[in-house]
Amino acid sequence: MAEITLEDIIKPENLVYKKTDLLTDKELSYCPGCGHGTAHRITMEVLEELGLEERTIGVAPVGCSVLAYEFMNIDMTQAAHGRAPAVATGIKRCWPDRIVFTYQGDGDLAAIGTAETIHACNRGEKIVIIFINNGIYGMTGGQMAPTTLPGMKSSTSPFGRDVETMGNPLKMTELVAQLPGTYFVSRQAVHSPAAVRRAKKAIKKAFENQRDNKPGLSFVEIVSNCNSGWKMTPIDANKWMEENMFPFFPLGDIKVDGQLVK
Amino acid sequence: MAKVKGAIVVDVQKCKGCGVCIPACPTSVINLANEVNGKGYHYAFMEKPDECIGCSNCAIVCPDGVITVYKLKL
Amino acid sequence: MGELKLMKGNEALAEAAIRAGADAYFGYPITPQSEVIEYLMAEKPFDRTGMVVLQAESEIAAINMVYGAAGTGKKVMTSSSSPGISLKQEGLSYIAGAELPCLYANVVRGGPGLGTIQPSQADYFQSTKGGGHGDYRQIVLAPASVQEMSDFVKLGFELAFKYRIAVLILSDGVIGQMMEKVELFDQIPRLTDQEVIEKYPWATTGKKKGTERRIITSLDLDSLKMEAHNHHLQAKYKTISENEVRYELIDCDDAEYIIVAYGSSARISQKAVQLARKKGIKAGLFRLITLYPFPGKEMQQLCKKGVKGWLAVEMSAGQMVEDVMLSVKGCAKVEHYGRFGGIVHSPEEVLHALEEKIIGD
Numbered sequence: 001m002a003e004i005t006l007e008d009i010i011k012p013e014n015l016v017y018k019k020t021d022l023l024t025d026k027e028l029s030y031c032p033g034c035g036h037g038t039a040h041r042i043t044m045e046v047l048e049e050l051g052l053e054e055r056t057i058g059v060a061p062v063g064c065s066v067l068a069y070e071f072m073n074i075d076m077t078q079a080a081h082g083r084a085p086a087v088a089t090g091i092k093r094c095w096p097d098r099i100v101f102t103y104q105g106d107g108d109l110a111a112i113g114t115a116e117t118i119h120a121c122n123r124g125e126k127i128v129i130i131f132i133n134n135g136i137y138g139m140t141g142g143q144m145a146p147t148t149l150p151g152m153k154s155s156t157s158p159f160g161r162d163v164e165t166m167g168n169p170l171k172m173t174e175l176v177a178q179l180p181g182t183y184f185v186s187r188q189a190v191h192s193p194a195a196v197r198r199a200k201k202a203i204k205k206a207f208e209n210q211r212d213n214k215p216g217l218s219f220v221e222i223v224s225n226c227n228s229g230w231k232m233t234p235i236d237a238n239k240w241m242e243e244n245m246f247p248f249f250p251l252g253d254i255k256v257d258g259q260l261v262k
Numbered sequence: 263m264a265k266v267k268g269a270i271v272v273d274v275q276k277c278k279g280c281g282v283c284i285p286a287c288p289t290s291v292i293n294l295a296n297e298v299n300g301k302g303y304h305y306a307f308m309e310k311p312d313e314c315i316g317c318s319n320c321a322i323v324c325p326d327g328v329i330t331v332y333k334l335k336l
Numbered sequence: 337m338g339e340l341k342l343m344k345g346n347e348a349l350a351e352a353a354i355r356a357g358a359d360a361y362f363g364y365p366i367t368p369q370s371e372v373i374e375y376l377m378a379e380k381p382f383d384r385t386g387m388v389v390l391q392a393e394s395e396i397a398a399i400n401m402v403y404g405a406a407g408t409g410k411k412v413m414t415s416s417s418s419p420g421i422s423l424k425q426e427g428l429s430y431i432a433g434a435e436l437p438c439l440y441a442n443v444v445r446g447g448p449g450l451g452t453i454q455p456s457q458a459d460y461f462q463s464t465k466g467g468g469h470g471d472y473r474q475i476v477l478a479p480a481s482v483q484e485m486s487d488f489v490k491l492g493f494e495l496a497f498k499y500r501i502a503v504l505i506l507s508d509g510v511i512g513q514m515m516e517k518v519e520l521f522d523q524i525p526r527l528t529d530q531e532v533i534e535k536y537p538w539a540t541t542g543k544k545k546g547t548e549r550r551i552i553t554s555l556d557l558d559s560l561k562m563e564a565h566n567h568h569l570q571a572k573y574k575t576i577s578e579n580e581v582r583y584e585l586i587d588c589d590d591a592e593y594i595i596v597a598y599g600s601s602a603r604i605s606q607k608a609v610q611l612a613r614k615k616g617i618k619a620g621l622f623r624l625i626t627l628y629p630f631p632g633k634e635m636q637q638l639c640k641k642g643v644k645g646w647l648a649v650e651m652s653a654g655q656m657v658e659d660v661m662l663s664v665k666g667c668a669k670v671e672h673y674g675r676f677g678g679i680v681h682s683p684e685e686v687l688h689a690l691e692e693k694i695i696g697d
Contacts, residue, residue, distance in 0.1 A: 053543065053545075054542050054543060054544050054545060055542040056542060057408065057540050057541070057542060059404070060553075066555065067555075067557075069551045069553060073543070073549055074542075074543050074549055075540035075541065075542055075543045075549050075550045075551075076540065076549065076550075076551050076552070076553075077403075077404060077407045077540055077551075077552040077553070078434075078551070078552065078553035078554070078555055079400065079403070079404070079430075080400060080403075080426055080427060080430050083396065083397070083400035083403075083427070086392065086396070086397040086398075086400035086401050086404065087400050087401070087403055087404030087407075088404060089390070089392075089397075089401050089404065090360070090362060090400065090401030090402060090403065090404030090405035090406075090412070091404040091405060091407070091408055091540075093360060093388045093390060093401070093405065094359050094360055094388060094405040094408055094410040094412070095408055095410075095529070095541065098541070098542055115393055115394060115396075115397065116393070116396075116397055116400070119392075119393035119397065
């Protein structure tokens with residue numbers, strides 16, 4: 001048998017994985033190793049696999065992913081800080097047959113946009129919210145977020161988050177799961193192949209719920225890293241995330257088909 | 263001899279050298295190059311191409327979506 | 337002739353929204369304009385035309401719902417009163433930056449702060465000079481009757497879509513709460529989704545394969561592009577200034593003294609002009625209909641005809657008066673008169689001010 005060369009393998013008929021065309025070719029503005037890119041990609045893969053891209057309108061937040069509309073190759077609206085769920089509500093109410101989602105970070109969703117998040121969830125808006133939680137404000141330079149862990153250092157909690165004076169981290173996902181308006185609530189991660197596969201499954205479930213007009217909002221949190229903000233290498237940040245973030249923000253489905261499962 | 267042979271193609275200029283793909287590879291194919299790309303990143307490359315099984319794990323975790331995967335069934 | 341009804345200003349505004357073929361209203365209750373959302377909820381516009389009415393959790397959420405829906409090419413509006421309008425300024429700035437068409441009403445009450453629930457015209461600066469952050473303008477229509485509360489909804493939507501701009505109906509507690517006869521215009525059908533898609537190619541309605549995606553945003557990190565965008569906005573405002581000035585002249589042909597006023601102050605000032613004429617004073621009323629664009633050129637022309645003095649009458653400490661001064665550019669005396677903090681001046685007070693401040697010297 002003849003030696004198999006790379007040229008024999010790298011042929012169109014042997015292609016098993018390539019970046020979806022629903023992501024533009026523009027270079028992502030995220031730091032090396034940042035989970036945002038993976039979260040963008042699996043979101044777009046889900047839309048492609050479900051064939052929903054022609055009737056989807058996405059809403060980008062303010063934060064690191066403010067430029068999400070540069071990368072997601074679908075119709076997009078960029079919202080003011082924290083207001084994405086209200087913007088999405090306006091769109092969905094006027095176009096009930098469209099698929100509408102927001103993509104928001106922890107500062108956007110769990111601090112300045114807490115009211116918009118909770119009320120969109122509580123009204124049971126038939127939208128998808130994808131919530132990236134990396135425990136820090138990345139874009140503005142690593143300040144404390146509503147999800148910064150107790151004792152965790154940030155540029156505005158340089159000696160660690162003191163819960164006595166700075167308050168406690170907020171578990172938005174558990175909180176919205178309690179609301180009757182949410183239909184599906186899950187917390188996932190994208191740091192390993194297995195985690196990405198589970199996260200993609202959750203995001204798929206969320207969009208299927210909206211496609212099938214299920215009664216309520218689908219909410220998927222992705223616990224992610226912020227190497228720059230945490231001041232770690234990407235690999236170390238993922239390890240730190242497993243050891244510190246996951247015990248506080250445990251992964252898995254919290255609410256499925258309108259029923260709490262955890 | 264393996265039943266499958268795989269290969270990856272890295273978009274070298276877009277790779278940011280984060281290295282997240284390295285622990286994701288079950289057969290330790292990938293490493294970061296000594297050379298750098300136009301942005302100064304040590305990009306990912308197939309250090310042991312013979313070991314690649316085309317499982318796509320590296321591409322699935324690649325935040326920048328720069329890895330394309332091919333698989334040949336023997 | 338259209339249907340005649342006796343209605344409150346706020347109710348006329350709400351009924352006009354349904355008849356104008358609005359797709360959605362997003363609001364939050366606040367005195368003295370809560371009748372707008374109350375009327376809409378009671379009228380079930382969803383059954384009448386398919387119009388969406390939603391009570392948001394805050395004025396901030398309401399204006400952002402407007403932002404989202406307006407970005408999809410739908411005809412949408414909100415309304416509030418002064419403190420609530422302050423909360424909407426963030427969203428309005430984004431709407432200006434992203435060039436979205438929408439209509440909103442401010443039934444002004446006295447401020448600052450929580451102020452009072454009584455009528456006021458102290459939001460003139462906020463309405464005409466930008467309100468939120470950045471260099472932007474919006475078209476401001478000032479109704480002086482319940483009839484205009486209805487008519488300006490139709491006009492406002494037309495202007496909003498013509499220029500892709502926010503149009504503000506700047507009312508006040510008097511006009512919002514008073515009852516008058518109103519002739520309602522006939523129902524304008526709502527656009528179908530397909531019509532929206534064809535008419536507004538910029539709108540985010542879902543990207544078809546092989547077409548360019550649409551992006552609604554006010555952001556550009558490239559300063560040269562942002563400067564160009566600002567130039568584009570300024571050019572648009574200039575076009576609006578040249579084409580959309582609206583005003584009404586009452587007894588101005590031979591007037592030596594002109595009162596400038598809008599909204600409820602214009603109604604009061606019209607009576608003051610009549611009282612002045614009875615006393616042999618050649619007074620006239622320049623009623624502003626658009627506050628932005630401001631009819632400055634028209635004021636200059638009257639100045640050249642020999643107007644000796646101008647009295648700006650407004651229920652504020654003196655805001656519109658600055659634009660009158662800028663317009664007449666020192667060719668005649670300009671003074672301000674107005675009660676404020678929730679007090680409405682009387683025609684006699686206005687006449688007295690005209691005699692004391694303008695004619696007296």
